Amino acid sequence: DGGITQSPKYLFRKEGQNVTLSCEQNLNHDAMYWYRQDPGQGLRLIYYSQIVNDFQKGDIAEGYSVSREKKESFPLTVTSAQKNPTAFYLCASSLTPGTGAGELFFGEGSRLTVL
Amino acid sequence: AQSVAQPEDQVNVAEGNPLTVKCTYSVSGNPYLFWYVQYPNRGLQFLLKYITGDNLVKGSYGFEAEFNKSQTSFHLKKPSALVSDSALYFCAVRPFSGAGSYQLTFGKGTKLSVIP
Numbered sequence: 001d002g003g004i005t006q007s008p009k010y011l012f013r014k015e016g017q018n019v020t021l022s023c024e025q026n027l028n029h030d031a032m033y034w035y036r037q038d039p040g041q042g043l044r045l046i047y048y049s050q051i052v053n054d055f056q057k058g059d060i061a062e063g064y065s066v067s068r069e070k071k072e073s074f075p076l077t078v079t080s081a082q083k084n085p086t087a088f089y090l091c092a093s094s095l096t097p098g099t100g101a102g103e104l105f106f107g108e109g110s111r112l113t114v115l
Numbered sequence: 116a117q118s119v120a121q122p123e124d125q126v127n128v129a130e131g132n133p134l135t136v137k138c139t140y141s142v143s144g145n146p147y148l149f150w151y152v153q154y155p156n157r158g159l160q161f162l163l164k165y166i167t168g169d170n171l172v173k174g175s176y177g178f179e180a181e182f183n184k185s186q187t188s189f190h191l192k193k194p195s196a197l198v199s200d201s202a203l204y205f206c207a208v209r210p211f212s213g214a215g216s217y218q219l220t221f222g223k224g225t226k227l228s229v230i231p
Contacts, residue, residue, distance in 0.1 A: 040223060042222055104159075
């Protein structure tokens with residue numbers, strides 16, 4: 001079935017460690033996104049990518065990095081510079097806005113806890 | 116910059132009664148509007164979208180939403196609530212074109228509780 005796969009679902013990290021969250025899609029979408037969700041704050045955009053080898057910062061990019069080497073993959077690295085990384089991270093993809101409404105399709109999320 | 120307001124953190128409704136979850140938005144130009152639902156520890160599921168045309172949009176699981184341009188609102192509705200509708204609901208907006216068209220902006224969410 002077509003969809004978005006995020007891994008791992010749960011991840012524990014010690015302070016000072018970098019971690020990488022995986023996101024893979026087989027929907028043939030050009031655009032991919034990373035959001036962070038905290039209780040009571042909704043979803044905040046970290047990074048997005050319109051096309052392979054290109055990405056832009058969202059509203060809260062500090063302490064995060066991404067790459068887009070393949071159309072299907074958009075991994076997110078949470079670096080030690082991120083001051084409060086404990087959160088639920090959601091990856092999404094969409095058709096290029098303009099080819100449709102550009103609704104997002106989401107993965108099941110990755111919950112990161114810093115010990 | 117675009118923004119979305121969901122004025123109610125929580126909505127309680129009795130099973131079988133109609134439900135409304137409110138959303139207002141701000142965006143430059145014409146909007147694309149969306150509703151999503153989230154169950155605990157899960158990703159967001161797409162419910163419906165407004166692009167253009169008919170102001171009443173029908174979506175999944177019997178939900179519908181009414182677009183009101185003058186009030187910049189896009190309220191989610193359902194004629195008869197089910198206990199299984201209990202979840203977190205998000206409204207989202209993005210501009211039709213131009214700067215920010217890739218950036219879908221979400222509200223903070225409304226927790227819907229349907230009481231048996």
